[in-house]
Amino acid sequence: MDWLINQWGQIFDYLAEHQILETVGLATVRIILILFGAWIITRIGKGLILKLFMHRKKGPFTISERREATLTKLLENTLVYMVYFTAFIMILESLGLQVGALLAGAGIAGLAIGFGAQNLVKDIITGFFIIFEDQFSVGDFVRIGQSEGVVDEIGLRTTKIKTWTGEHHIIPNGNIQEVINFSIHNSVAVVDVGVSYEGDINLAEKVLTELLERLPADNPEMVKTPELLGVQNLGASDVVFRVIAEVEPMQHWAIARKMRKAIKEELDKNGVEIPFPRLVMYSRKEKEEDLVKE
Template sequence: MSYLEKIVNSAIAKLLDEDLWVNIGEIILKIIVVLVIASIVIKIGRAAIRNIFRVRSKSPLRISERRENTLQKLLENIITYVVYFVALITILSLLTIDVKGLLAGAGIVGLAVGFGAQSLVRDIISGFFIIFEDQFSVGDYVGIGKYVGTVEEIGLRTTKIKSWTGELHILPNGRITEVTNYSIHNSLAVVDINIPYDGNIEKAEKVIEELLPNMSNKYEEIVSLPELLGVQQLGTSDIMLRVVAETKPMYHWYIARMLRKEIKLALDANGIKAPFPKLVMYSRNEDADLYNHRVHRGE
């Protein structure tokens, strides 16, 4: 029997060994059990975190809602990472891989790779300071660079922003250098109303001033009494009046639309119409005929 035949026969004998397949089956079954347990632990952990924050929402010592949403998302992500890391180590141990030696080697390799992964380290450090300093939170409407939208998630490495048209922007935390947060302080709704020159400006101002006090009671998003500032601009065919109202954060667009509607209805009810462009027709042929007529008469 040749050497090659001995190797083939030995391999076939090992493959036909029942103990080998029993061991492989046991390992696969154990791996499945580990993954199932990891999935259950993650679900239980996330549910526990949600319940903890739900209880804190009824406590007088609670932090702001936006802050709680951010911390809840972050803790859920951390639990997921930790559980999957432990599951990975357990699976490697089941495959008879020396985990201790692997971790020791990974420490040395990680030190070398760390110099080339400075951006990753910068992202994590920046993410920590974003959360620690409460620069913005989940649910805030922010502007970061050229992206403007609602913060969907803040992680240790990336931040997810959803624009109002539905696009989801994923930004590395290390590249976030300037942030405009529109959700912290109250907003200001600015409404301009155009009145024609032949309209009664004093009457229009009186109608608007009588209407504005009712707006605070009608719309709870208005924080303070809306104010008529007066004449803002003298246009070519109309006069612009400006009304401002302080609103809750990010409600200025909604309140501005409602104010325009209410003011328009009030002005119409008092006979004050909106301005419209006036068109003046000028005919050069008529001027030429008039000139020829005068020349013919000797004028």
């Protein structure tokens, strides 16, 4: 036990004699202060960015709410990267490393790596043009390849999409070849209604027309009164009418469901039959008996 105490005493004396403890302590304090300062700067910077876009409608250069959300997130991410990269350089300097030589070496290595990082450069350039041309923004509902959902984040390198079932797709911008944006223009809700051949077609048209005139009053998402286009198809057991309604962006699914329910209730109320699959069975034995009787 005494030997262990003596060893620790010698180690402590050595550290104190060479001022190692003081150096380590000062370096630790500097690192903590640098990280705390970086955290404070990012918080203040994010607040300034939000304040900058808060009065977007009052300034001479107005932008859409979609573009505001995209640029806000992009500027916040850029600020965080720059601040913490600077903090990392300052931490290296506080540890006594030659940052200038390190950066020069990193620049040469980066130049060599850059020739093999063509996909990264392609991602960044494509991401820049996506943001610059406002092809889509945060909050838009888009389809990119096999991914379909709400844009959660747009960066210079990747785009993140969240599907309605919760999956989070991260797509490199360089892989984006074609984008379908559902959130820019008005949508169209399409509903096909089947009426049996035995039913009164003219009555069905009259009932549908009167119903469509009343629907906008209860559905403010409809831009104008829905239209009955007429007979769309002559099916195996029904006559199919097509109804369309121009609605606000991304409201076509909800409005289509409401229209189907209202149409079903209205047709039932007026005695118009909506057909269902039927199966007619013939008994072979009865058929043979009928032939014998003849």
